[in-house]
Each structure stands twice: as structure tokens, then as C-alpha cells.
Amino acid sequence: MRRTKEILTAVGTLACAVGIGFVMQSSDTAQQRYGSAEAAHPVADNGALLEVEGITLTSAALDSPIALPALDNQVIKAAAPQSLPPAPDSHSTAITAACDITAEAEAVAAAMVKLTLDAACLPNERLTVHHNGMIFTEVTDDKGQLNVTVPALAEEAVFILAFGNGDGAVAQTSVSELSGFNRIVLQWKGAAGFELHAREFGADYGDAGHVWSGAPRDMTAAVLGEGGFMTRNGDTDTSDPLMAEVYSFPVAAAGQEGDVALSVEAEVSEANCGLEIEAQALELRGSDQVKTQNLTLAVPDCDAVGNFLVLNNLLQDLKVAQN
Structure with missing residues (x-):
């Protein structure tokens, strides 16, 4: 006490x-x-x-490769590729450069999207995934393939998968379940040490209702109306990755009412001590537009x-x- x-x-x-x-x-x-x-x-x-002291909230762009979207744009355009087409009319499309690259998006349970990429000529290659303001780094496997599951932030969900050499692909799908979820995104670059925490209905740290990367639950909890879950996208094995943590709560299927306390935390580590670290929060609540806040924190x-x-x-x- x-x-x-x-x-x-x-x-x-x-x-x-x-x-x-x-x-x-x-x-x-x-x-x-x-x-x-x-x-x-x-x-x-x-x-x-x-x-x-030394914390600043700012509306300026982060001083990093994280591309900050305009709020009235549904899709972020990839910074590196100049040849990416507009969002496709079909379920998936391919961009042909040195080889064929294809991507597909499939809506699954809990308003999540299964993304698959096939780029046989780009094995073990770094790429960036963009979706409605969220951005994170992934790496293809030794066959040039990628399979990730991503929280949707728009009912008509468009994903841009961009390689550093200008190649990439675009995929889209409809996510009808999204209206039943609130989503909070925290994204940053490198080893900044940020964490997103949700404490549901009066839960204290370490209780069953404390949801964070150390106790993330999975989408089953949301499907059953038992509470929210946490996901993390981004490959920490690559240098200076762009990372995104997302807390999803099923407001349409909630089994009880009350408040979910949200906090952003950062551990002081050898990697960030004495530095200024930056993050961005995206909040999607009901049918409202995605709200964006940028954070600069002196460690x-x-x-x-x-x-x-x-x-x-x-x-x-x-x-x-x-x-």
C-alpha cells in the first residue's frame, strides 16, 4: 500500500x-x-x-526512419519504393522488378489479418510493412517467404510490403469484425525499451488482468469475450528494427464493464540510458479516426x-x- x-x-x-x-x-x-x-x-x-523531467509531447515527425502518416490518409506510402501502385482492386497484386513478388491478406478471427509474402529472389531480406499508420520491420526466410499475423486498423485493410531496393507488393482485405474492437498501438525504433501495459477492470501488476508483452494472452481471450490481448510485430534480430505493440480489446463482446488502465513504460537499459528515445501511439476506438501522438523521452x-x-x-x- x-x-x-x-x-x-x-x-x-x-x-x-x-x-x-x-x-x-x-x-x-x-x-x-x-x-x-x-x-x-x-x-x-x-x-x-x-x-x-525532460518528457515532451510533440506533433512533429520523429527524427527517425519511422514514416508518420497524415491522419486523413488511410494508407502510408512506402518511402523507399517509388514504383508501388495505388491500392489494388483485387485481393492481391504483384510488382515485378528483378523477380515476381506476391502478397496476400486474409482476414481471420479477432479482426486480425494473416499476411503472406512470396519473394523467391529475396531470401533473408529485410522489408517494412505499412498499414494505416502502423509500420514495422520483418525479414523473409531462406526461401524468400514471410508469414505474419497483423492487427487490422481499417475495415478495408491495405498493406504495403516494401523492400529497401524498391521492390515490394500490396495486399488488401475486408475486416468486418474491426468495429467490435478498440486498438492501441505503440511503435518505436530499435532498443528504445518501450512497453505497452493494460490493466483490466482494476487489475494490479502481475494479476490475471494485467496484459503486456510478458503476459500477452492470445486472440482466443477476445473471441470468448474474456478480455483483451497483446501482439508484437517486428523482427528484433535485425539491426534497428521498427517495432509495434498492439493491445486489442473486444468491446462488442466484453464480458464485464469498467475501465482498462493503459500505460506506456520504458526500462532504463545500457542501450538507451542517457539518450532521447522516441515512440508513437495510435489509438483506434470504435468508428473514430485513428488518433496519433508522438513522444520524445529523455532517459x-x-x-x-x-x-x-x-x-x-x-x-x-x-x-x-x-x-
Whole structure:
């Protein structure tokens, strides 16, 4: 109880200063919340909570290769390929350059889309997937194929799969189930250390209702109306990948009503300490247009490695009414 009180006090103080809840939690707090794995890093003896300034919300583009979409555009155009055609009329299309590249999109359960790519002449090759503001990096296998499942962010879902050499493909499908879901996307580049957390209906950290990359659930929970689930797209084995975490909640099939508390967190690590890190949040709620927020965060110096930065008020909590 004391820990909770200290966190709330710190959040209130910093919210007045910078307009957003922001605290830094020590490794002891992290161990209580996440288990011992995250607390294995060396941490300075700097108290239970540290107040940290230097957080900025901005409408400017990120200073990185993440392409920020205009809100009135349904599809992002790939930056590298100049020859990509408009969204196709058919289910899938191919762009022929050095070889044939084909992509297909198929709507599956929980308003997800199964993407398949066949590019036999581009094995083990990096590519970027664009969809309605979301963007992430993938790599083909040794046969030049890619199979990923992606949360849809538009009922008429269009996906651009772009290679660095200018080749690529476009695929589209209809996702009729999307109106029954709210979706929150957090995307960033490289080892920024960001995490998206959802605590459903009063759940505390570590409870069954705490959904994050360490306890993501799967789409079965949404199909059965038991709660939301978390997905992550992006290949962490490639250099400086573009990553996207998405929390999906089935508002049309909710088994109970109440609030889902949303927070963005970042672990201070050797990879990000002392740096400014950037992220972008996309929020899709009902039939509203996708809302975009950009975030620039100054990470404390490396003596704070192992601590967590918690942004409680960047995202508006979900309000769930039982149908």
C-alpha cells in the first residue's frame, strides 16, 4: 500500500509540471511487478522513486526512419519504393522488378489479418510493412517467404510490403469484425525499451488482468469475450528494427464493464540510458479516426539502469460498457 501511495504522489506532482504522469520506479518495485528477470541488472541505490523531467509531447515527425502518416490518409506510402501502385482492386497484386513478388491478406478471427509474402529472389531480406499508420520491420526466410499475423486498423485493410531496393507488393482485405474492437498501438525504433501495459477492470501488476508483452494472452481471450490481448510485430534480430505493440480489446463482446488502465513504460537499459528515445501511439476506438501522438523521452543516465519509467496519462483509459 505504501508503494502505491508514493507512486500516486509522484505522478500528481509531475503531472502538474509536464502535463503527463511520469515516474521512475526502482528495481525493487520492478521485481514486485515483473519478477526477478528485469531486476537482474545492476541498479544505483537512488531510492524507491525518482522524479525525472525532460518528457515532451510533440506533433512533429520523429527524427527517425519511422514514416508518420497524415491522419486523413488511410494508407502510408512506402518511402523507399517509388514504383508501388495505388491500392489494388483485387485481393492481391504483384510488382515485378528483378523477380515476381506476391502478397496476400486474409482476414481471420479477432479482426486480425494473416499476411503472406512470396519473394523467391529475396531470401533473408529485410522489408517494412505499412498499414494505416502502423509500420514495422520483418525479414523473409531462406526461401524468400514471410508469414505474419497483423492487427487490422481499417475495415478495408491495405498493406504495403516494401523492400529497401524498391521492390515490394500490396495486399488488401475486408475486416468486418474491426468495429467490435478498440486498438492501441505503440511503435518505436530499435532498443528504445518501450512497453505497452493494460490493466483490466482494476487489475494490479502481475494479476490475471494485467496484459503486456510478458503476459500477452492470445486472440482466443477476445473471441470468448474474456478480455483483451497483446501482439508484437517486428523482427528484433535485425539491426534497428521498427517495432509495434498492439493491445486489442473486444468491446462488442466484453464480458464485464469498467475501465482498462493503459500505460506506456520504458526500462532504463545500457542501450538507451542517457539518450532521447522516441515512440508513437495510435489509438483506434470504435468508428473514430485513428488518433496519433508522438513522444520524445529523455532517459536518465546509466547509473539508473534497471529502473522503469512509467507514463500513466499518455493514453486515455478504455471505458468498457457491457453489451
